[in-house]
Amino acid sequence: MTSGINRRNFVKFASGAAAAGLAGCSGDGSDSTPADQTDTSGDTGGGSSGGQTISWLAPAWAARKQQGTKFGSVTNHSVEITNNNNSTVQQKMMSGGNENFDAVSHDTVLGPAFTTDNDYTAPVATSDLDGWQDGKISDLFLNPAERLSHLKGQTDKIQKFLWEDPQKKQKLKQPPHVFNFNGVGLNPKFVDTSVGSYGALFDDKYKGKVAMGSVPSISTNEVMGYLKSNGMIDASIGQLNNPTKDQIDTVVNFLVKQKKSGQFRSTWTSAGQSINLMSSEEAIIGDLWQPAVFAVRRSGTPCKYATMSKGVQGYQFWWGGIMPTKPGTGGEKKKDAVTSIIDDVHYSAWFPGFIQQWGYPTPNYPNKELVRDGSDDVGDGMGPEYYDWAYEGKKTYQAVDKPQLFDPKTYDWADEEGSPNADGQKRDQGGIEERIDRTALFQIWPDNADYLLSQWKKFRSA
């Protein structure tokens, strides 16, 4: 539990005092707190006089109603969340969204179009973020070149996308609030659970049963890894996420051949499609996103997120961030409110446990005092069992009959320390450090994207 007066407490106390003053002036005399006065209509969080209402454009994976509600309950601000799919968020931002919204969220593939290539977002000073401190944020972000040294040149883009000032590291260009490691999902009823590489997607054993992603900037990476590990392409680890035109040709020709041979049950372009394919058992293996795995389980179909091998067929790392837009709708005051939602809600004790229901880790997981064992104004931390399961690769305290149907959302997590059960469920992919070690790629929008898209039509039309 954090104590003393930090910025979050100060905001709450100051707004409380202001509200009390206003109440006194009006003769109301009610003993209300800012949280009590919040406007909870629609999908907004709360807000009282003096606070700002910010508008937040984001894909659903980045911004959910509960995040907005928490924001309203711990500050005197409120937020209106607009959820669109990834490409629509990008589309809106590239066509004037920076003037209509105060905050935007996106990943490292499509986000840099407006954070790096275009000047539509404003950096956030780390000095304004209580939660961004050495030892409290993952080395993935504080020191990616060292923590992901096996990715070699790929880490340059991490620095470029993360920092406004990569040398000084005082201003964050894309402040992370969630991140993940994409891999392969499989139905253990039909697929060997020891599968640990993208090569399984092209294995004859699963012919006609594969759900293959048709998201060119992502799907190309996994094929690159497979081809490289089999000596079928000339590529180096440092540029595995940024293929040359020749490499794109090789990848697309390979995929066209696979598609024509009937390897894929179908291709998917949205998470919903991949969920449908796997939950209906039309496909039994595919390159899935983590929330899709849980969604398949929630439909009653077993699904395992494979532990990927070390090397070039490992996980694909990405992160999602919250960025203040430039100019936004209300200048510095609203930018301060956006900074507040990043820090007060998303670097809080509550958020890591909330978002882990969809499988996403948060950058502040090393802050065990807060995230594992602590609590703050926003809510309680994860507790020992949930944290150790999510980040340490330890089994649950209770036995779990059907581990491939395990759902962290419905499991009753212990608040007190306990012992992992031999028959408990261990999180797919293992502990967080193991996942980081097995990362092969950092997801980006490649330099030869125009060429990639022109060639990708061949795959789509095959």
Place this chain on the structure above:
Amino acid sequence: MSTKNDDHAGVRDADRWPSIGLSEVQLLTGPTVLWFTAFLLVPLAVVLAYSFLTYDSFSVVFEFTLENWTGTVFSSTTISVFVRTLLVGGIVTLLCLVVGYPLAYYLRFYTTERGGILALLFLVIPFWTSALIRTQAWFPILGQTGVVNKLLLWTGLVHEPLSWLMFSPFSQLVGYLQNYVVFMAAPIFISLSQVDEDLLDASETLRGNPAETFVNVVWPLSKPGVAIGSMFVFVLSIGNFIVPQFLSGGESTVSTLIYLQINNGLNYPAAAALSIALLAVIFSLVFLLLRTVDITDIAQ
């Protein structure tokens, strides 16, 4: 009783009549012309203009280029997708005609007029829900664990689920048929409703058998309905996005290619070029159809 003044007024009105008529025509057509100009011609002109603009990684650069036409529309990949799309449109139209014509025929000649209209309305009921739901609804029916496969397995007719029921040309045709058969059946029904039954009696009197009566009397008179229905089905099916996106095994049609251009990279110029090309192809085919059949017959 008219007065002198009234007479003069009448003369003045008569003098003015031609100019009043002209303004009436303008007033009557004006809103339509304005509407189509503002919401059809101008947007199309913008789309056409965009097809000649340069694309540069998520951005549209206002520099003239033919790249979107030479590099995208006239590429061998796109041409093959166009051919596939038109083929799909043709097959779907034919299929809808084969299913829709007998349906319309039955409703016209074997039910009451009110019953026929009521039955057609029932065909519209699925459209009360979204196209996406109508399409996704085939998953639990045609899927590996769907009703059809379970029934086939239960009866022992097959020993493993039929995979070609879903994510295949079959599932696409089923999806198109479900969506568009009513667009074929309704105009044919209306066309057949105009058929004077005395003509059928006359054909019978002249010793025409039912097949000859159909070929020589009913079919020619129903052609305007067939033409309108074909136009609807063909145009709608080749522009459909949901069926190929969700019921195919991942094969593109022109509409999914347009989606790919927008969804990955925001390549509006290439998407605009594809859209205009698709529009031109559709327009040409509809024009050819209208040169063959006079659809105004349906109103007579």
